[in-house]
Amino acid sequence: xxxxxxxxxxxxxxxxxxxxxxxxxxxxxxxxxxxxxxxxxxxxxxxxxxxxxxxxxxxxxxxxxxxxxxxxxxxxxxxxxxxxxxxxxxxxxxxxxxxxxxxxxxxxxxxxxxxxxxxxxxxxxxxxxxxxxxxxxxxxxxxxxxxxxxxxxxxxxxxxxxxxxxxxxxxxxxxxxxxxxxxxxxxxxxxxxxxxxxxxxxxxxxxxxxxxxxxxxxxxxxxxxxxxxxxxxxxxxxxxxxxxxxxxxxxxxxxxxxxxxxxxxxxxxxxxxxxxxxxxxxxxxxxxxxxxxxxxxxxxxx
Amino acid sequence: xxxxxxxxxxxxxxxxxxxxxxxxxxxxxxxxxxxxxxxxxxxxxxxxxxxxxxxxxxxxxxxxxxxxxxxxxxxxxxxxxxxxxxxxxxxxxxxxxxxxxxxxxxxxxxxxxxxxxxxxxxxxxxxxxxxxxxxxxxxxxxxxxxxxxxxxxxxxxxxxxxxxxxxxxxxxxxxxxxxxxxxxxxxxxxxxxxxxxxxxxxxxxxxxxxxxxxxxxxxxxxxxxxxxxxxxxxxxxxxxxxxxxxxxxxxxxxxxxxxxxxxxxxxxxxxxxxxxxxxxxx
Numbered sequence: 001x002x003x004x005x006x007x008x009x010x011x012x013x014x015x016x017x018x019x020x021x022x023x024x025x026x027x028x029x030x031x032x033x034x035x036x037x038x039x040x041x042x043x044x045x046x047x048x049x050x051x052x053x054x055x056x057x058x059x060x061x062x063x064x065x066x067x068x069x070x071x072x073x074x075x076x077x078x079x080x081x082x083x084x085x086x087x088x089x090x091x092x093x094x095x096x097x098x099x100x101x102x103x104x105x106x107x108x109x110x111x112x113x114x115x116x117x118x119x120x121x122x123x124x125x126x127x128x129x130x131x132x133x134x135x136x137x138x139x140x141x142x143x144x145x146x147x148x149x150x151x152x153x154x155x156x157x158x159x160x161x162x163x164x165x166x167x168x169x170x171x172x173x174x175x176x177x178x179x180x181x182x183x184x185x186x187x188x189x190x191x192x193x194x195x196x197x198x199x200x201x202x203x204x205x206x207x208x209x210x211x212x213x214x215x216x217x218x219x220x221x222x223x224x225x226x227x228x229x230x231x232x233x234x235x236x237x238x239x240x241x242x243x244x245x246x247x248x249x250x251x252x253x254x255x256x257x258x259x260x261x262x263x264x265x266x267x268x269x270x271x272x273x274x275x276x277x278x279x280x281x282x283x284x285x286x287x288x289x290x291x292x293x294x295x296x297x298x299x300x301x302x
Numbered sequence: 303x304x305x306x307x308x309x310x311x312x313x314x315x316x317x318x319x320x321x322x323x324x325x326x327x328x329x330x331x332x333x334x335x336x337x338x339x340x341x342x343x344x345x346x347x348x349x350x351x352x353x354x355x356x357x358x359x360x361x362x363x364x365x366x367x368x369x370x371x372x373x374x375x376x377x378x379x380x381x382x383x384x385x386x387x388x389x390x391x392x393x394x395x396x397x398x399x400x401x402x403x404x405x406x407x408x409x410x411x412x413x414x415x416x417x418x419x420x421x422x423x424x425x426x427x428x429x430x431x432x433x434x435x436x437x438x439x440x441x442x443x444x445x446x447x448x449x450x451x452x453x454x455x456x457x458x459x460x461x462x463x464x465x466x467x468x469x470x471x472x473x474x475x476x477x478x479x480x481x482x483x484x485x486x487x488x489x490x491x492x493x494x495x496x497x498x499x500x501x502x503x504x505x506x507x508x509x510x511x512x513x514x515x516x517x518x519x520x521x522x523x524x525x526x527x528x529x530x531x532x533x534x535x536x537x538x539x540x541x542x543x544x545x546x547x548x549x550x551x552x553x554x555x556x557x558x559x560x561x562x563x564x565x566x567x568x569x570x571x572x573x574x575x576x577x578x579x580x581x582x583x584x
Contacts, residue, residue: 061429063309063543064550070308089432093308227413 021045022159025074026099028083029056030274031138032076032109032147034284038173039152043162047072049090052277053250057223059086061093069094072105073158076151079110082135107154109147113137116204139273140205141181141288148173180285184292185210191299195243197234197260199252202273206291216243218256226256238264244302245295247271269298309544312430312553315438315497316536320506322445322490324528325452327511328521329463329483335381335393339491339507341401342377342484343500346492348404349373351411374492377404378484382477387470430498430540431553441493448486459483460521502554506532509561513568531568535560 023044027033033048040046047068050059056078069075069090077083091100098105115133137143152170156163192211196203199218207214216237220230237243244266248257257268271291272278281287306313330338349369358365377400384396452459461469462479469476495503510528518524539557543549 060552061431062550062552063431064547066308066431067544067547089429089434092434093432095307224413 022162023073023155024068024071025076025155026068026072027076028059028078028087030276031144031284031287032078032107032151034275034282034287035144035148035151035173036074036076036155038283039148039166039169040155040162041165041169043159043165044074044155050274052272052274055251056082056273057085059083061086061090065090066093069099070096072096072099074105074107074154075099076107076109078135078138079108080115080132080135080137104154104157107150109150110135110137112146112150113143116208117201134201134204136202136273137205138284139203139288139291140209141177141184142209143205144284145174145177176285180289184288187292187296188212188299191296194245194299195241196245196247196295196299197238197243197266198247199249199257202249203247203271210292212295214247218246218260231256231260235260235263238266245269245298247295249273250277265302267298267302269294271295309431309540311433311435311438312540313537315430315433315441316540316557317533318442319438319445319494319497320510320532320536321529322449323494323503323506324510324532325449325525326487326490327507328514328524328528329459329487330507331511331515332464333393335397336508337394337401338381338397338484338487339503340500341381341397341404342374342488342491343495343503344401344404344408345373345377346370346488346495348408348411351408351415354415355411370492371489374488375485378481378488381484382480385477385480387466428495428497428499429554430502430557433497437497441497444489444493448490451486499554501558505535505558505561509535509565513565516568516572531561531564535564 021042021044023040025033025036025040025044025046027036027046027048029050030048030052033046036044036046049065049068050056054060072094077087097103100106110132115135115137117134119131138147148170152166155166159166188210193213195213195216196207197216197218198214201215201217201219201222203214206212216234218226218231218234220227238260244264246257246261246266246268248254248268248270249272250270254268254270260266261268270278271294272281272287275281275284275287278287278290281290330336347370349372350366352373353366353369356365380400381397385393458469458474458479459482461472462474462476462483466476469479491503491507494506498506510531511524513531514524514527517527535557539560540553542560543551543553543556
């Protein structure tokens with residue numbers, strides 16, 4: 001019976017200890033990790049599963065990821081089937097009821113976002129098309145505001161004591177984003193209506209927000225490697241319509257992009273959808289900053 | 303210690319499943335057909351690709367699995383038909399050709415379907431950390447069946463692998479038994495590939511068998527040595543990668559590197575033994 005007070009004390013200690021980090025947040029990819037840090041501040045500890053240079057459709061499981069998911073209070077995923085290939089088995093291994101689908105600790109970022117490219121007929125004839133729609137919506141900066149609100153709401157529910165902090169951080173983030181949004185729009189305004197080619201339909205939301213047409217892809221269908229006839233068509237289209245900018249991400253084959261670009265005097269621009277994937281981009285806002293700069297420079301040169 | 307909560311099924315899998323692989327590894331190394339496992343796994347993948355062409359979702363349902371098994375049987379037939387008594391070309395060359403043609407054919411088939419290349423690769427290359435209870439138990443049931451068959455018929459399987467001339471002399475239908483060997487081997491390999499990936503399957507087949515061949519010449523002792531090597535590498539690899547959190551090592555490659563160290567150790571032991579027996583003798 002003497003054990004009971006000890007167990008109580010230990011439990012209290014365990015609850016009281018993480019005073020500096022009330023919630024343990026796991027994010028599938030870096031942009032959600034960055035947003036969680038912005039909103040949670042020092043009340044949360046954030047772990048990101050995928051490396052910024054890794055293809056978010058295919059992530060290799062490591063022991064630490066399962067341990068982090070096992071201990072997590074909150075899981076933020078993009079949703080729209082982006083992580084469908086690797087998150088479910090990781091969650092099976094992690095055995096954590098707090099972050100299962102539908103649990104209060106599970107944040108699906110795509111909820112509340114208007115998704116593009118929802119297929120009319122949901123079959124596999126369109127390649128690895130996500131039936132739910134294009135999952136790369138965080139590249140429209142305005143969508144990140146919606147997701148930040150979502151995160152602040154859930155963090156406040158799980159840690160009511162931190163509510164005021166989360167709301168203050170949300171207001172600060174939104175204000176900063178609004179300011180940046182004006183800069184970015186101004187930087188890309190001279191190129192309104194220009195076309196860019198991308199490897200995968202990653203930059204559809206980005207293009208739509210800033211008035212660029214990003215609907216020519218090196219992949220014939222999402223997730224299907226480029227075939228020679230398709231590349232020939234893209235090269236022809238780039239020549240006919242004077243498209244001179246080709247975006248490529250770290251895990252996409254740069255050689256293919258260079259081969260296509262070299263036939264058109266086009267430039268290959270290295271971009272990334274996740275903070276940390278390009279130098280000087282440790283946060284989400286810095287990432288969009290650098291991407292906008294690089295795209296604007298390339299469009300100005302060509 | 304989250305070993306028994308988080309890593310229970312990987313641990314159980316790494317203890318129970320390699321028993322069958324080590325056994326087949328002794329045969330494969332004895333026959334000198336090291337890459338036959340990769341070829342069979344690739345043929346199974348071709349079956350899954352064909353299922354995708356027929357409109358099945360490669361990850362689910364019975365058609366992909368049925369075609370994978372059917373193609374594996376076809377591969378087993380090919381391998382048993384191409385093992386000649388007086389070969390003009392080494393069997394390994396034919397195995398290599400079958401591997402590469404199956405891989406290229408899978409790419410061609412996939413280019414006609416909507417399923418991505420990566421999707422098939424994911425099915426082919428498992429990750430032992432993510433294995434579920436169902437997968438372990440299902441695979442174990444298959445291995446128990448195959449193991450029982452091979453235990454009952456062990457003399458016959460031993461003879462066709464290690465003394466084919468004697469088998470022919472005794473009037474044993476070597477091709478038929480070869481087919482039984484490759485068919486059961488294909489089932490074992492393909493199911494383990496889905497759990498643990500190609501690299502780990504290759505390591506489990508070849509390294510324990512090579513260590514055992516270095517250290518002993520008796521079949522029973524070789525099997526025992528192989529099992530010890532396999533358990534040591536699997537369990538220490540899993541422990542090292544999961545319990546040493548600051549390093550965060552991926553599990554599969556950790557196990558394979560430990561296999562490398564164990565082979566080195568076996569080599570050193572063999573060398574020391576050879577030296578001391580040479581001294582004692584001379």
